[in-house]
Each structure stands twice: as structure tokens, then as C-alpha cells.
Amino acid sequence: MSQLLCISILFALGYIVGGGRNRAHLRHLDKREAELRGFVATTGLTVPKHGSFSDPTLVSGGVVISVDYFKRFIAAFHSIIGGRVKTYEDLMSRGRREAIIRMKHAAASQGADAIINVRIETTRMANGRGDKQTAGIEVLAYGTAVRTA
Amino acid sequence: MLISNIETIPGREVQEILGLVSGSTVRAKHIGRDIMAGLKNIVGGELQGYTELLQEARDEATERMKKEAQALGADAVVNVRFSTSSVAQGAAELFAYGTAVRLA
Numbered sequence: 091m092s093q094l095l096c097i098s099i100l101f102a103l104g105y106i107v108g109g110g111r112n113r114a115h116l117r118h119l120d121k122r123e124a125e126l127r128g129f130v131a132t133t134g135l136t137v138p139k140h141g142s143f144s145d146p147t148l149v150s151g152g153v154v155i156s157v158d159y160f161k162r163f164i165a166a167f168h169s170i171i172g173g174r175v176k177t178y179e180d181l182m183s184r185g186r187r188e189a190i191i192r193m194k195h196a197a198a199s200q201g202a203d204a205i206i207n208v209r210i211e212t213t214r215m216a217n218g219r220g221d222k223q224t225a226g227i228e229v230l231a232y233g234t235a236v237r238t239a
Numbered sequence: 240m241l242i243s244n245i246e247t248i249p250g251r252e253v254q255e256i257l258g259l260v261s262g263s264t265v266r267a268k269h270i271g272r273d274i275m276a277g278l279k280n281i282v283g284g285e286l287q288g289y290t291e292l293l294q295e296a297r298d299e300a301t302e303r304m305k306k307e308a309q310a311l312g313a314d315a316v317v318n319v320r321f322s323t324s325s326v327a328q329g330a331a332e333l334f335a336y337g338t339a340v341r342l343a
Contacts, residue, residue, distance in 0.1 A: 100281055108283040115284065135245055143249035148242040148319055150297070154290045156276075158283030181283075188285070207245045213323040215289060215331065226276075226286050228293055228331075230321060234243040 100159045108158025112180075119187045126194045130204040131233065137204050143236035147200060150233075151192025154215060155185045156226030185229035186210060193231040202235035209233065240305050241315035242337070248315050252343040257311045261336035262303025265326055266296040293333065297321065300335040313339035 130137055157165070161177035168175045189210065197205050213228045241248050268276070272288035279286050300321075308316045319337035326332050 103281055104283065108281070111282060111284045146241060146243040146245075146249050148244060148301075150321070152290060152294055152297070154286045154293065156280050156283055156286055159281045161283065207243075209244065209320075211321060211323065213325065213331075215325060226280070226289065228289070228323060230293075230297075230323065232244060232321060234245050236249060 101163070104159030104161065104163075108160060112158075112184075115184060115188075119184065119191070122191050123187065126191060126198075129194050129198060130238075131190065131194060131208050132204070132206055133208050135206055137206065137238060140204065140238035142239045143204075143206070144239065145202070145237045146234050147202070148232065149193055149196040149200070149202070149205060149235040150230060151189045151194070151196055152228060152230040153185055153188045153192065154226050154228045155181060155188065157181050181227065182212065182229075185212070185227055186231070189229040189231040193233065197233075197235035200235060202237055204238050205233040205235050207233050240308060240313070241342075242301070242305070242319055243315070243317055244319045244337075246318050248317065248340075248342060251315075253315075253317070253340045254343040255341040257308075257313050257339040257341060259336065260304050260307040260311065260313070260316060260339045261334065262300045262305070262307060263332060263334040264296050264299045264303070265330055265332045266292060267330040268292055293323070293331065296331070296333040297335070300333045304335045304337065308337075308339040311339050312341065314342040315340050 165175050165177050211230045276286045316337040322334045
């Protein structure tokens with residue numbers, strides 16, 4: 091009985107607090123992405139209309155992010171019936187967006203004005219309590235920050 | 240020491256390739272951070288302790304790679320790649336590798 095109560099509390103916490111934090115994070119991402127829209131980041135080696143690059147430095151942005159208790163349960167349920175697991179899709183996209191923003195900030199703070207050859211990597215962090223549950227994912231975005239001439 | 244993840248250093252010419260250099264470190268999260276992350280896992284969101292831990296570890300791996308390149312007499316490391324793998328429960332390996340070169 092007490093176990094059931096405990097689980098329902100975790101559920102409610104995950105649903106209410108987690109859901110709220112999720113929405114807040116999305117708003118925060120939208121705002122910062124709008125601010126950085128003009129900052130060029132490309133997976134390629136050239137930036138059209140910019141001839142030469144100088145002052146190359148490696149920049150990176152990383153984040154470890156996880157889903158709440160409620161969403162994890164929903165995802166586990168999805169893995170029974172199959173199909174799209176939207177809760178995890180959202181998690182991955184939030185992580186990537188955050189990592190890219192941090193990378194751009196790192197470049198901007200060094201006085202660079204573009205990042206070329208951007209790569210994005212994702213790793214699952216294993217949890218201490220067993221392999222079934224994820225402690226979250228780590229997303230790393232990195233590239234070469236340059237000054238364009 | 241210049242570091243880039245493209246094949247060249249813009250504005251400079253690569254004179255000689257000195258070889259592959261790499262740096263790695265395996266880090267475990269300490270118990271306090273682990274407990275905090277466990278709690279954070281209920282409500283979701285960023286696990287800041289881990290973000291910092293991995294960032295520090297990655298800096299160290301990069302630093303080790305630079306040292307190796309310096310020992311070869313390199314001016315720059317080009318085509319750098321990062322990789323992360325969770326080796327064991329609660330421990331992650333951060334690995335950085337690239338090509339040490341001498342610039343003209």
C-alpha cells in the first residue's frame with residue numbers, strides 16, 4: 091500500500107513539476123535560439139559569401155538531460171506496444187538544441203563569428219541502479235569556431 | 240597549440256603530418272552527485288552535476304591529447320574527434336583524438 095502511495099507521489103511529481111520544467115525549458119530554448127539566429131553554424135567547411143577564415147579554435151557545448159518519472163513510465167509502456175516514443179524524441183531534441191546553443195555561446199564569447207564542421211554526438215549515461223533505467227543522455231555539439239573575413 | 244576539427248588550419252599550410260594523437264580519461268561520478276541526479280531524475284531536466292563532470296573530463300582528455308602532440312613537436316592538432324562511452328555503471332570514458340601536424 092505504502093509502495094503504491096510512493097509511486098503515485100513520484101508520478102504526480104513527474105507529471106506536474108516535470109511537465110512544467112519541460113515547458114519552461116522549451117520557452118527558454120526558443121528565446122535563446124531567436125537571439126542566436128544570425129550566428130552561422132554549419133556542418134560543412136565553407137560559409138557562402140565569406141572568403142577566408144582565421145583564428146580557428148575548437149568549441150563545444152554539452153548537456154546531460156533526463157526525462158521525468160511520468161514520461162519514463164509512458165516510454166516503458168510504448169516499448170510494449172511499439173511505435174513512436176514521443177517523450178524520448180522530445181528529450182533528444184531538447185538536449186541537442188541546448189548543446190548547440192551552448193556551443194554557439196562559447197564561440198561568440200571568444201569573438202568568433204561562425205562555427206564550421208559542426209558535429210553532434212549523443213551518449214546514453216548508464217544509471218547506477220541498473221541498466222534498464224537511463225540516468226539521462228549526454229549531447230555534445232562541437233565544431234571549429236572561426237572569424238570570417 | 241591550435242586545435243580544430245577540420246582538416247586544415249585556415250590561413251596556414253600543413254607542412255608535415257606527425258601522426259595520430261589521443262587523450263582519454265575515465266571518470267566516475269561521486270556519490271553526492273549521484274544522489275542528486277537520482278532525485279533530479281524524478282522531475283527530469285538537466286543533470287547539472289553530470290554536465291559539469293563530463294565537461295571537466297573532456298577538457299582533461301583534450302589537454303592530454305595536446306601534451307602528446309607537444310611531445311611530437313606539433314604546432315596544431317587537426318581533425319579532432321570526441322567520443323564518449325559508458326564503460327561501467329557510473330563511469331564514463333571521454334576520448335579525444337586527432338592528427339598532430341607541423342605548420343609551415
